[in-house]
Amino acid sequence: MQGWKHLPKRVAYTLGRFSVVEDRWGLPDGTHLVTPLLNSPSFSVVVGLTEDYEIPLVENLHPSPGLHLLELPGGRLEPGETPRAGARRELEEETGWMARKLTPIGRYYPNSHWGTFQGHFFLGEGLRQGRPHPDPGESVRPMLLPVGEVYRRLHKGRFSAGSTMVGLFLAEDRLRKIGLFTVG
Numbered sequence: 452m453q454g455w456k457h458l459p460k461r462v463a464y465t466l467g468r469f470s471v472v473e474d475r476w477g478l479p480d481g482t483h484l485v486t487p488l489l490n491s492p493s494f495s496v497v498v499g500l501t502e503d504y505e506i507p508l509v510e511n512l513h514p515s516p517g518l519h520l521l522e523l524p525g526g527r528l529e530p531g532e533t534p535r536a537g538a539r540r541e542l543e544e545e546t547g548w549m550a551r552k553l554t555p556i557g558r559y560y561p562n563s564h565w566g567t568f569q570g571h572f573f574l575g576e577g578l579r580q581g582r583p584h585p586d587p588g589e590s591v592r593p594m595l596l597p598v599g600e601v602y603r604r605l606h607k608g609r610f611s612a613g614s615t616m617v618g619l620f621l622a623e624d625r626l627r628k629i630g631l632f633t634v635g
Contacts (some may be wrong), residue, residue: 508615525618
């Protein structure tokens with residue numbers, strides 16, 4: 452980006468911890484580029500593994516598009532919260548499961564063209580069951596599916612949530628190496 456000059460940004464809209472910013476750039480040829488930039492909290496997602504080789508998932512209602520999606524547990528980080536702490540909190544809130552061990556398995560930017568937030572992914576092991584306690588207004592129904600069934604659904608395109616697909620693909624090699632399933 453040699454010769455590009457970052458110009459002052461302008462906040463176009465703010466709602467809580469979200470804002471849309473006009474990101475302005477001066478290009479080497481003298482023209483200006485203005486693009487929308489969504490400032491949003493980053494998030495954490497957990498691919499948990501029970502002793503019975505099942506993965507905790509949640510059926511999650513997303514009111515705006517009117518969708519019920521089967522997803523990995525996860526959600527936005529609270530101010531000052533680490534990705535690992537957020538993963539631990541979201542797993543417990545949404546499914547009731549608590550992980551003794553959370554191993555980072557990757558991260559990604561859902562849309563690096565116009566978003567500043569990123570997803571952090573963890574493999575949760577040594578799970579103990581508790582009681583779910585979702586946030587107010589959150590409509591989630593926890594469920595368990597065997598590892599093999601989750602990956603059959605993944606490879607047949609049955610998951611629609613991007614963070615669920617990314618998390619499962621990031622965990623797949625680790626789960627395969629410990630001999631939990633084969634996808635054929």
